[in-house]
Amino acid sequence: MRKIILSVLGLLLIVGAFFGAKAIIASKKNFRPKAEKVVKTVFTEVVKNGTVPIVVPANGNLRAKRRVELYSEVQGVFKGGSKLFKTGTAFRKGETIIRIDAAEYAASVQSAKSNLYNQLTSIMPDLRLDYPDIFPKWEAYLNGFDLAESTPELPEMVSEKEKFFISGRGILTSYYNVKNLEQRLSKYRIAAPFNGVLTEALVTEGTLVRAGQKLGEFINTDVYELEVAVSKTYSDMLKVGEAVELTSLDSEKTYTGKVVRINANIDQATQTIQAFIEVKDNSLKEGMYLEANLDAKEEPNAIEIDRNLLLESNQIFVVRDSILDLIDVRPVYFSDKKVVIKEVPDGTTIMAKPLIGAYTGMAVKIYEEKTTDTQGS
Known part of the structure; x- marks a missing residue:
């Protein structure tokens, strides 16, 4: 009898547990949170076309702008001057930058000038007798001939007889030979062509300078x-x-x-x-x-925006009734960070800063900067 009672109680316990569990499951409510739609905020600006400087x-x-490379056209020993030939030394126009020893060459120039002077002296008696009308002109030239100065230009020869006479005596040949020697003698001194500073110096005092050698550089x-x-x-x-x-x-x-x-x-x-x-x-x-x-x-009727706002299809995002849309534009100039575009109507609200994941039809909220008024006591 006892076993029967225990069996019945166990059965009732199992049935009660089954219905109790079923009741608990039925009473449990499944709460699912409602997904909220996230609306992203965008920075915008209203287009006003104008003239954009490119x-x-x-x-x-x-x-x-003015620079001279100094080269030597003659050979000789570099002589020191009133200023050192060093980088940073300033020279005024006409001052001697470089002077090369020309004592030997100057002596040969003086010899040629002396020879010309002797030739002119030798023709004076013949000019007095045969060409008395041109004699005063050549006499004045001879009197003004100074061996210590540059050879003056020969008097103008107006007649054929005068040209033949002077040329036949070898005066013209000697004159141009002297002028050539004097011209080369001037190359032993290099003067500053303008006010400036020596920026490169490749020689020093006492150096043997050779023809064609670079000496330095001079700039204004x-x-x-x-x-x-x-x-x-x-x-x-x-x-x-x-x-x-x-x-x-x-x-x-x-x-x-x-x-x-x-x-x-x-x-x-x-x-x-x-x-x-x-x-x-x-x-x-x-x-x-x-x-x-x-x-x-x-560029007239244009605006300038950041390059990362322009899509590869030459389109930009605009905001219409809180919805993103795309419009076609025409870029006219690209810089490192900016792009100048045209064909954007005035009053159009465009996106001013890039938005990750932006797409056409996306709902957005325009950022409005809040101002806080602070009152002081």
Whole structure:
């Protein structure tokens, strides 16, 4: 009897547990959170077309506009002058930069001049007797002949008889020989062609200088030129005389220059054109690196935006009733970070900053900058 009672109780317990579990399961509610639609915020701006200046960036190193490489045309020992032949030495126009010992050569010049003087003296009696009308002219020339000075130019010969007589006596040959020697004697002294500074000195006092040897380099420090390479795309836009803004590498100082020359030849390797910008400033130095912004042209009815806002299909995103859409545009100029585009209607709200995952038809919210008024006591 006991076993029967225990069996019945076990059966009732199992049935009760089954229905109890079923009731618990039925009473459990499944809460599923409702997915909220996320609306991203975008930065926008309203288009107002205007005139956009197209600025072409370029860079290069300064070089003196006026420079002279000094070479010797004669041979001799380099003699010291009033100023040392050292880099950084300044010379004024006409001052002697280099003087080469010409004592031996000068003696041969004096000998030739003396020979010419003797020839002129020997013809004077014949001129007095045969050509009394031209005698005073040649007598005055002979009286003004100074062996210590440069040989004066021969008197003008007006008649054929006079030319034949003077030439027949060898006067013309001797005269031009002397002038040639004097011309070469002047090459023993190199004078400064303009005010400037010696930037390279390859010889020192006492050095034996040979003909054709480079002696140094001399520049004018008043005016410099910046040579820049500009893409051939803008060759028609550049104009001589245009003002150019120049900045130094550290961007601490700005200079103003102007385009003075534009090369007509295109570099075949780089497809660029050389433009030369003239700039004047006392703080400039040879070799200084400068960056230039060339005002190539002005593009009317255009706007400028970041390059990363322009899609490869030449389209940009606009916002219409809080929905993103695409419109076609026409880019006219690309720089490193910006692009100038046209054919965007005035009043169009365009996306001002890139949005990751943006697509046509995407719902967005326009960012509105909040202003906080602060009152002070």
